[in-house]
Amino acid sequence: MPEGHILHRLARLHQRRFAGAPVRVSSPQGRFDAGAAAVDGKPLTRAGAWGKHLFHHYAGGAIVHVHLGIYGHFTEFHLPEDGVPEPVGQVRMRMIGLKNGSAYGTDLRGPATCAVIDEAQQADVIARLGPDPLRNDADPALAFKRITKSRKTIAALLMDQSVLAGVGNVYRSEVLFRHRIDPYRPGTEVDETEFTAIWADLVALMKVGLRRGNIVVVRPEDDHGEPAYAPGKPRTYVYRRAGDPCRLCRTIVLTAQLEGRNVFWCPSCQAGQSS
Template sequence: MPEGHTLHRIADLHQTRLGGQVVRAASPQGRFADGANLIDGQVLESAEAYGKHLFHHYPSGVTVHVHLGLYGTFSEVDLPMPEPVGQVRMRLTGNNFGTDLRGPTACEIFDPSQVDALMARLGADPLRADADPDKAGERIRKSRKAIGALLMDQSIVAGVGNVYRAEVLFRHGISPFRPGNQLSVDEWNAIWADLLELMPIGVETGRMHVVRPEHDLGAPSYATDRPRTYTYRRAGEPCRVCATPIATGTLDGRNVFWCPTCQPS
């Protein structure tokens, strides 16, 4: 599932290439036909992201809400727009830019109250200026749940997924199984500061860069054309810092990765 930096990168692209323009909207697949008719011919006022959610705001008061889920993707399309390929849920065309959305979990019309209600349910997004890390830290320190699960709870921290979760905990030597109420204020502040540094790099480059330069050597990435990671998808491989085999397990139904030596229980 795309993590928060991907949605912010898409929002920035759409704001730059479509913002302030009259857009033509269609749903070749048909599943968003009514919504496309509502926004077709309107000016896209703004595009923004919050966590793993994308919002397109229009002057009529309607907002298109998109959650990519596991399989959703936006693809750029050269103008003039060709016949759609595959199941295109939403097609948007501006003056010099077109994009097709395929396979999202959600692509729907929201009114302002629905936008407000969804945003109120989301936690602190490290990529938003209105984030409240202190509130997130307080919730974490009051919980007996594992910090690895709490970081993935979008009502506490919005936008962090499995990769950032695994990597930021490694970078701070914290076991993903440590209860949140055993995390100190200083430890949480350090994690948050690290997310503030790492996630904007993902927005800018489209890639997660999480390994410090002095460790970015030796073993290749877990997959072709992916940046190196410390623990994510490296089960059984030697730790880049201490050579201990990376461990894996499950936490709240999701795979989790850690170094037993660098992140002691």
């Protein structure tokens, strides 16, 4: 599932390419016909993100709410001079816009959510989310309060979108390693100094992800040795490195299922309840 920086990158891209001009919106697949008709031909006033949720605001108050889920993705394209290309695959929503003399399009496939909502419904979505490290209006104190009231593991809490919005499996495994925190430590045992450092690190790391489009978590002095877990990906400390030696201490990296998702950690660098 895409982590929050991807949604913020999409919001910035769609703001740049479509905002301030009318947008043709359709549903080649047919599953979003009514929603597309509600905004088709209206100007997009702004695009924004909160955690893993994308919001397209149209003149008149309609908002297209997108949550990509596990399989959703946007495909961006420039319109060729010979017309609009035929959609490929199951395109839930197609947007086409002309701005500053350039014609752009984007196709959305496989989202968990693609629906037209109003401002009150958007407020309800946001009310269920925790602070987003990539938003200037984020209040980290809300996340700390929720963490310290819970006996759930800190690894589970960092992935809970009602606690922190936008953090996914890569960032949670890596930030816990970077701060030498056992993923199984209860939230009630995380102190304010530790959380403040985690929050600041998430803000910095996710801003890098927003800027570069990749999750970059390994410090330059550690960025050597075994290759990344997949071609074209930056190195990680522990994420998807189970069975490989820790980049710092050479202890074998472990993994386990935690509330339905795999968590990765070094039992030496992150010694604690799970050691």
